[in-house]
Amino acid sequence: MIIPGAETQAFAAALAEAADERLGRVEYERFPDGEHVVRVPEAVAGERAVVVASTVDSDAHVQLLQLQDAAREAGASEVVTVIPYMGYARQDEAFQGGEPVSSRAIARAVSTGTDRVITVTPHEPAVCDFFTVPASSADAAEVLAAPLPADLDDPLFLSPDEGAIDLATTVRDAYGEGETDFFEKDRNYDSGEITITPGDAPIEGRDVVLADDIIATGSTMSESVAVLNDRDARRVFVTCVHPMLASGALTKLSAAGVEAVYGTDTLERVASEVSAAPVVAEKL
Ligand code: R5P
Numbered sequence: 001m002i003i004p005g006a007e008t009q010a011f012a013a014a015l016a017e018a019a020d021e022r023l024g025r026v027e028y029e030r031f032p033d034g035e036h037v038v039r040v041p042e043a044v045a046g047e048r049a050v051v052v053a054s055t056v057d058s059d060a061h062v063q064l065l066q067l068q069d070a071a072r073e074a075g076a077s078e079v080v081t082v083i084p085y086m087g088y089a090r091q092d093e094a095f096q097g098g099e100p101v102s103s104r105a106i107a108r109a110v111s112t113g114t115d116r117v118i119t120v121t122p123h124e125p126a127v128c129d130f131f132t133v134p135a136s137s138a139d140a141a142e143v144l145a146a147p148l149p150a151d152l153d154d155p156l157f158l159s160p161d162e163g164a165i166d167l168a169t170t171v172r173d174a175y176g177e178g179e180t181d182f183f184e185k186d187r188n189y190d191s192g193e194i195t196i197t198p199g200d201a202p203i204e205g206r207d208v209v210l211a212d213d214i215i216a217t218g219s220t221m222s223e224s225v226a227v228l229n230d231r232d233a234r235r236v237f238v239t240c241v242h243p244m245l246a247s248g249a250l251t252k253l254s255a256a257g258v259e260a261v262y263g264t265d266t267l268e269r270v271a272s273e274v275s276a277a278p279v280v281a282e283k284l
Pocket of ligand 1: 212216
């Protein structure tokens with residue numbers, strides 16, 4: 001039975017369909033002091049329980065732990081935890097003295113309530129090593145090609161930094177044609193300022209598909225779009241696996257004149273155009 005977190009209901013429904021599993025009903029409530037309580041009213045004894053929750057904020061983290069526990073308490077034979085978007089995954093090292101490795105702390109907590117974990121396109125696949133139960137990641141980049149128009153002109157699939165070049169290449173391969181390249185990105189962690197240095201590929205007159213794992217504040221993508229506009233790209237499409245789109249990111253990108261901004265349903269957003277559920281279903 002698929003057991004959804006409150007923030008991940010659409011993905012869970014898509015996963016239930018893709019994996020041909022029963023979609024369980026969950027009641028989400030709060031006690032008068034604000035603490036969460038969840039209930040899984042349907043019987044799951046002797047059955048595999050698949051808890052599906054993007055840990056999009058601290059509340060979602062708590063609910064995920066509660067759902068795991070509810071499934072165990074109800075006698076599930078196995079608890080699998082699917083985290084379509086893993087919060088804190090980008091804090092995979094202590095960036096300054098005195099900081100925690102947050103993704104490790106979260107992974108350890110999640111591991112206590114499950115037999116195995118599946119994440120989707122984490123910022124660094126090595127984050128799976130932080131779990132103390134078997135953990136793997138499904139790569140959803142391939143589904144990002146589907147919404148692109150069939151008539152892209154001399155397309156360039158571009159990642160805004162070198163770390164995402166494999167992702168851009170996967171999107172290109174799924175699309176079927178085009179060149180790939182990456183920009184160099186430098187982020188000043190004090191000011192938040194991002195500097196983008198273009199790569200070698202010509203831009204003028206071409207359709208460009210920018211691809212990354214996540215759009216958070218949109219700064220990385222909007223700086224990249226500015227470079228592409230300066231170099232007279234024909235059309236710019238902006239895509240990512242996790243459309244977090246915080247801090248007015250969508251407005252920032254729309255104002256920059258991009259053709260489209262879209263991502264998958266690992267996060268439920270207006271830009272969640274395609275489902276990553278089928279690639280996760282293959283790993284269940
Ligand atoms: C970092 O390297 C990631 O791949 C993304 O490029 C980054 O997290 C996006 O963040 P933002 O949208 O805030 O620039």
